[in-house]
Amino acid sequence: MGRVVALWVPNWPVVVTEADEEAVVAVVSKGVVLACSAAARAAGVRRRMRVRVAQGRCAGLRVVDRDLEAEIRAFEPVVRHLEEHVLARLEVIRPGLLAAPSRGPARYWGGEEELTDRLRAAVAECGHMALVGVADTVFAAALAARQDRIVTAGATAGFLAPYPVGVLGLPRLAELLERLGVRTVGAFAALPEERVAARFGAAAADAHRTAGGVEARPLTARPAGERYGVAQAFEPPEQRIELVTFVAKALAEQVHERLGQAALVCARLEVAVELAGGGAGLSRVFRHEGRLSELAVAERVRGVLQAWADAGVFGGEVSGGIAKLVLRPEALSAASGRQQALFGEALTPEEVERAAARIQVLLGHQAVRRVEFGGGRGPAERVRRIPFGDADLARRRPAGPWPGRLPAPHPAMVFARPLPAVLTDARGSLVEVSARLEVPSAPAVLWIEGHGEAAVTGWAGPWPVLEQWWEPGRARRIARMQVTTQDGRAWLLVVSRSRWLAEAFYG
Structure with missing residues (x-):
């Protein structure tokens, strides 16, 4: 059985944001907290927490979208430094976490303890703090790194046993096992392997081997x-x-x-x-x-x-x-195949990508698009539709501060072409927004093309936007206003030169 060393730089996604140590920051992906700063954790924010729940626990939380490319780019100098000074060959599991066989390097440096000390010191030279773990498998070494611990050879299964089954990375399996009373990795490893494979499928069989302290997939002898x-x-x-x-x-x-x-x-x-x-x-x-x-x-x-x-x-x-x-x-x-078994999954992201690629071959690269959110003041500016697979190549707009940017919540629908609208006060006069951003008369009635007329029950704003004022031919001065109507709807309106348009719909 081989030995593996894993090195972990805690909260690498947060490190890449270059936030202050006292900053309350959470890096999010797909609406879920991926990593958070120490100050955010102290305020109750946790990994895998929904963003809105995290914001509810910490009102001043700064939310940053994950930038995987930036994480990879920032971690590469650390990897190169380790290759040059400690280990000849590393495997990057993800930015902030890497692994390598430890037997040869441990012999060279005088033991596993000396190897881990060298790794910590090398990362410190790059300006970061690292934790290092050693165990019999990559999975166990990564967990050991979180404790900055060396697991004795042959003791990996015992080390993994107290962990909850959720650490195995299969949420649906973990949920089912917990309902069956199997709550720890050790209890799962004690189940008969053939029964696990027959009932839960190939992915669960791999997880079962991992829980037992062996590599999930035995390696073939033939080289690639x-x-x-x-x-x-x-x-x-x-x-x-x-x-x-x-x-x-x-x-x-x-x-x-x-x-x-x-x-x-x-x-x-x-x-x-x-x-x-x-x-x-x-x-x-x-x-x-x-x-x-x-x-x-x-x-x-x-x-x-x-x-x-x-x-x-x-x-x-x-x-x-x-x-x-x-x-x-x-x-x-x-390849052990992919069995749906009791808890069959929906399409995986990889399957979606393959399907999109096939459609692009048939209909053209522009035929399938994905939505990417970026910087901007208005809702239409913040959403870009780009060809599927090109998100990593697009240059993102700066994150802020975008004066005049609309506050949350964001509209449910943004019209491709804003709809003509008329906003009047109680006397039937057109509502105006002054140069000082004052609204002399409160809105009373809203008419939108295709949606008719409704009484105004509430409004907020205005939010001004003044762009490219230094170029008279391209300068734009507008103001936005949120309006709710008696029929239960909410609209985002924009006014420019006394002309009102409905830009988006909240629901």
Whole structure:
């Protein structure tokens, strides 16, 4: 049985935001807290908490959307420093967490204790604090790192036993096991393996092996080599990171096809580039469980390339250019299939991505779009519809402060073309917004094209927007107002030069 060392930089998504130590910050993804600062934790915010619940517990919470590319780019200098001074080969599990075989390095540095000390010191030289764990498996080592602990060889199963089954990363399985009275990893590991596989499926069988202190997928003896790897040569050498990223996405699809035809999956993926002019090649290994999607591969390739460029590794953005990009799958194991069993899942993100890619092949790249939220004052400005798979390539708008930005809640529907509207006071006169942002007469009646007329029951605002005032031909001065009507509806109105429009609908 091998030994694995894992290194964890706590709260890496928060570290990347460059927030002060006392700042109350939460990094969120898909409406859920991914990581939070110490001050936020002290206020009651926790990981996996819904954003609105977190904001309810901490009124001053600063919410930041996760930027995976920035996390990868910021973590790469730490990885390179460790490779140069402590470990020759690392596997990045995710930004902020990495793993490596520990037997060879431990012998070199004089033992596992000395190895962990070296790793902590090396990360401290990069300006960060790290926790290090050693155990018999990658999963156990990552948990041990959270305790900054070395688990004795052969004691991994006992170390994992007290943990709740939720740490295995299968929420639906954990929920079902808890209902059955199986609440700890040790209790789950005690169940017969064949019964678990028969009743709960292949993913649960992998989790059962993990719970028992062994690697989920036994590795095959055969190396991946060039048989399953793919490459793309660039002639002339390519200097645009965006184009190399796009190629990486296509190569990832080829890797998955080759492995699928051979009924194999890989636990690691190496990304390597060869530079023009015969320069030394560069590579990075990413570890993952299951299938690393094409989009995820592209995100990681772009992140490391940009980090290398920022660090001057290329001698310019990409110096003479990238002559070749190579993807090599490593740590192959037999594909055990995907069984829905009792708690069948809906479509996974990877399946959605594959379906979208097929539609794009048939109907064109622009045929399938995804929504990305960014900076802006108005609701239409904050939402961008971009081709599916290109989100990682789009340049995000600055996060703020955006004076005049509308407060939450956000509208349920934003009209592609604002609807003509008339807002009048009790005397039937058009409601105006003065240069000092005063509303001389309160709104009383609202008429919107296609929706008729209704009495106004409440209003808020106005919120002014003055953009590009230094360019007379492009300057824009508007004001927005939220209005509720007697029929129970709420609208977002915008006025410019005494002309009212309905920009969005709240419900």
